[in-house]
Amino acid sequence: MSININQISKSFGDTQVLNQISLDIPSGEMVALLGPSGSGKTTLLRIIAGLENQNSGEILFHGRDVSQVHARDRQVGFVFQHYALFRHMNVFDNIAFGLTVMPRKSRPSKAVIREKVMKLLEMVQLKEFAKRYPAQLSGGQKQRVALARALAVEPAILLLDEPFGALDAQVRKELRRWLRQLHDELKFTSVFVTHDQEEAMDVADHIVVMSQGNIEQHGTPQQVWQKPESRFVLEFLGEINRLPATVSGQSLHVGHQQWELSQPYGVQGNIDLFLRPWELTWSAHPDTLHRLPAKVLEVTPRGHFWQLSLDVEGMALDPLSAISQTVVAPDRGTTVYLNLAQARVYQQDNLLTPLAFD
Numbered sequence: 124m125s126i127n128i129n130q131i132s133k134s135f136g137d138t139q140v141l142n143q144i145s146l147d148i149p150s151g152e153m154v155a156l157l158g159p160s161g162s163g164k165t166t167l168l169r170i171i172a173g174l175e176n177q178n179s180g181e182i183l184f185h186g187r188d189v190s191q192v193h194a195r196d197r198q199v200g201f202v203f204q205h206y207a208l209f210r211h212m213n214v215f216d217n218i219a220f221g222l223t224v225m226p227r228k229s230r231p232s233k234a235v236i237r238e239k240v241m242k243l244l245e246m247v248q249l250k251e252f253a254k255r256y257p258a259q260l261s262g263g264q265k266q267r268v269a270l271a272r273a274l275a276v277e278p279a280i281l282l283l284d285e286p287f288g289a290l291d292a293q294v295r296k297e298l299r300r301w302l303r304q305l306h307d308e309l310k311f312t313s314v315f316v317t318h319d320q321e322e323a324m325d326v327a328d329h330i331v332v333m334s335q336g337n338i339e340q341h342g343t344p345q346q347v348w349q350k351p352e353s354r355f356v357l358e359f360l361g362e363i364n365r366l367p368a369t370v371s372g373q374s375l376h377v378g379h380q381q382w383e384l385s386q387p388y389g390v391q392g393n394i395d396l397f398l399r400p401w402e403l404t405w406s407a408h409p410d411t412l413h414r415l416p417a418k419v420l421e422v423t424p425r426g427h428f429w430q431l432s433l434d435v436e437g438m439a440l441d442p443l444s445a446i447s448q449t450v451v452a453p454d455r456g457t458t459v460y461l462n463l464a465q466a467r468v469y470q471q472d473n474l475l476t477p478l479a480f481d
């Protein structure tokens with residue numbers, strides 16, 4: 124079932140939490156809402172679910188406006204970070220719950236419910252746990268029960284709020300893979316909230332990056348990673364080095380250093396240069412590409428690469444982080460020369476054309 128979110132705004136008292144959010148999610152897609160704490164992800168998810176009312180805008184499911192439809196009647200499954208299982212019910216009864224409380228007219232027979240729950244138990248690989256109570260399960264197992272419970276009523280849409288947030292890294296990884304397989308098998312539409320970018324990159328078809336109640340970017344994992352549309356997205360996704368610089372006339376100043384640009388630059392004054400750790404290549408000697416002197420503070424072997432921590436002379440900055448795949452690492456305490464040619468240049472939030480040096 125497709126979801127269309129049109130111009131949704133929401134405030135709590137004086138605090139505007141969502142600012143005219145619009146988003147189209149095609150049927151069968153898995154979408155991650157990714158953003159820092161307080162960016163409005165959960166509020167948007169709750170509005171889709173019908174657990175919260177928007178102040179303005181509309182939500183359409185398969186073209187039908189559901190803004191006035193009660194959460195119960197939206198055909199939406201919901202999974203929270205904290206399992207919210209019924210403690211006094213065993214696993215079987217927890218999963219069966221949604222089916223047993225259906226109105227008598229549409230409620231399946233006991234035999235059908237049993238068959239369905241057993242199939243779900245198999246799917247979430249907990250067949251031998253049917254009689255256990257939630258307290259007798261691990262976190263990962265509880266979360267699988269919560270998922271099975273949400274899926275029992277065959278929702279067309281599954282909404283997940285940090286579903287694996289409380290679990291350790293290994294279990295998280297396994298569960299999200301498994302959720303993706305389940306999603307592909309059952310073909311529901313899923314929207315999940317996370318602040319873990321690796322999780323979003325790993326399983327989502329599309330990522331919606333949110334900040335302060337706005338959508339900063341909506342695209343495939345590759346698009347948001349390789350072509351960040353704003354400085355926020357660039358800085359939020361993955362590690363990044365920032366180097367303040369100044370353009371004056373046709374010269375670029377970084378720390379104590381100064382170079383001539385090959386043509387007049389469109390912007391004068393203070394700018395920021397951004398480089399991913401692997402874009403910051405180094406050489407033991409200065410050359411036409413490697414120009415910025417930096418002192419090697421730390422060298423850490425990381426298997427097939429070196430992690431370098433570098434200090435640019437004359438600049439009060441956090442050390443720069445570089446990843447080097449050279450055979451030999453530079454020695455600690457020596458000076459190396461960094462290549463700035465791959466820098467992305469931002470002035471405020473705007474991406475400028477790359478620098479070209481003489």
Ligand SMILES: Nc1ncnc2c1ncn2[C@@H]1O[C@H](COP(=O)(O)OP(=O)(O)OP(=O)(O)O)[C@@H](O)[C@H]1O
Pocket residue numbers: 135140158159160161162163164165166167316318
């Ligand atoms: N019921 C509420 N009453 C008042 N303010 C609220 C309520 N729910 C959320 N907020 C506020 O709305 C803003 C967005 O909250 P929301 O939970 O949607 O963010 P989030 O991106 O999901 O954050 P997190 O990753 O921390 O869960 C926050 O500033 C929060 O304090």
